Amino acid sequence: MNYPNGKKGSLTQPSQSRPSGAGNHAFSNRGMTLEEDINETNRFYLDTDKAIIHKKPTPVQIVKVNYPKRSAAVITEAYFKQASTTDYNGVYRSKHIDFEAKETKNKTLFPLANIHNHQVAHMRSVVEHGGICFLLIRFTLYQETYFLPAEKLFQHWDDKLKGGRKSISYDQICQEGHQIPFQYQARIDYLAIIDKLYF
Amino acid sequence: MNYPNGKKGSLTQPSQSRPSGAGNHAFSNRGMTLEEDINETNRFYLDTDKAIIHKKPTPVQIVKVNYPKRSAAVITEAYFKQASTTDYNGVYRSKHIDFEAKETKNKTLFPLANIHNHQVAHMRSVVEHGGICFLLIRFTLYQETYFLPAEKLFQHWDDKLKGGRKSISYDQICQEGHQIPFQYQARIDYLAIIDKLYF
Known part of the structure; x- marks a missing residue:
């Protein structure tokens, strides 16, 4: 696959868009899911000895x-x-890294139903114990990926528990999160955001 | 289950011994495997908000x-x-924790064949990136559990690669490792060893 280096994905870049399930399947082999992008990014981090971050295996109850x-x-x-936890974790610059990744086809908001209560509890604990914790959110129709620090998620989660909105609006994510530009290598270079925010 | 608090397991404590597959099944419901002990310990750490450490799910390739x-x-x-990694990881006192656990029925040595090359490579990377990495080794016949810092493992691994021994002797593990006493809660309190060695 051949993507322009450092190019930002957007609706004007159809070769990078993958509106999964949204009717347009013409480019579905060219785009990658958020999970695939993260796996490639983590592989790049490993190969360049930048960070040691892995996806956890899918939890399966084996019967026979x-x-x-x-x-x-x-x-x-x-x-x-x-x-019971988040999907990704590891170590970077001596810090424990822990995050969850979610895609949404929604245009205007990210539904909090995408995250489970025990995952939020896990993320709170990680933050309390000194880990760096966040959410990677992709709006698939825009092909935009955002880094949302866990602390911001907690605010919206607590609002929801108090009877507030059951989602975070796209606008709020643009404001409170940090967009991660697409790149050829380290396709979604979330460590660059971590460098800025936590070091 | 009711174990004496702080009691060290040994062959003179048959109620704690579980020579799995070694013929004596009379006590198999009373003893626990190393994995069960670690899971209980991690559960205790979680419940008391001491550390956030989980076992990774068994990696499975799903076909149908x-x-x-x-x-x-x-x-x-x-x-x-x-x-491709170790089985356990998490965060404690802001440090990334990463370890593997192995039991052996051997009386005199721990065979290095229990560990895979890519796991050692992973452990080296974790140490280089500032994580705390180690091996928990149980000699099941003695019901003794040892904390072996990854750095000690690397020495033996490198010796093996240079044509040296393919095992670590029990005596070496006693010297280079740190025995973890059995306890009622936090059955194998490996964080106590971490407190001593790394802080």
Whole structure:
């Protein structure tokens, strides 16, 4: 895949847009999901020895396993479990890094229903214990990715618990978050935002 | 389960011994595996807000999933993948914590074949980036658990690569490692060792 270096993704860059499920499938092989972008970015960080950050495996409850002769064990019954933490963590500049990544097809807001209560509890604990914690939010229709510090998420979460809005508006995310430009290498270079905000 | 507080496990404490697969199954419900002990310890750390440390889910390659009507998705074909990192990580006193846990039934040595090359590479990276990294090793027959700093492991690993021993002797682990006494709560309180060694 060949993306222009340092180019910002936007609706005027159809080759980078992937409105997944939104009707336009013409470019679906050219765009990547947020997860794919993060995995590539983390791989780049690893290869360049910049940070050690991995996605956690999908939690699975294994029920039945077959052990055929002369071949690998096959799991024949298993179920998806809900994650009790965030999806990504690791270490960067001696700091513990911990984050969750979410895409939304919504144009005007990010629904808080995308995040689970126990994940927010986990993120609060990480922050209290001195880790750097945040959310990466992608508006897929705009192909824009934002870094939202966990502290900002907590404010909206607490508002919701007090009967407030069940979402964060796109405008608020633009104001309170930090847009991460697309790049060829380190496709979404969130460590650059961490350098600015925390060091 | 009711274990004496602060009591060290040994062969003279049969109620704590679990020679898994070694013929004596009489006490198998009373003893716990190292993984169970660590999970309980981490749960205690979480409950008392001491540290945020989790076991990573077992990495599984999912091949087939059925989506029955009105019930949860069932994974019907999946395979175990080799872990590329260590099993446990998290944050404590603002430090990134990263470790692997291994049991051995051997009486005189810990075979280095228990650890994979890419895990050692991961552990080196974590140390270089300022994380605290170590191995928890249990000699199941003695019911003794040791904290071995990753730096000590690296020395033995490098010796092995140069044609040296393919194991660490029990005596070396006693000298270079730190025994973790069994306790009722925080069954294997490895953070106490971290407090001594790193702060």
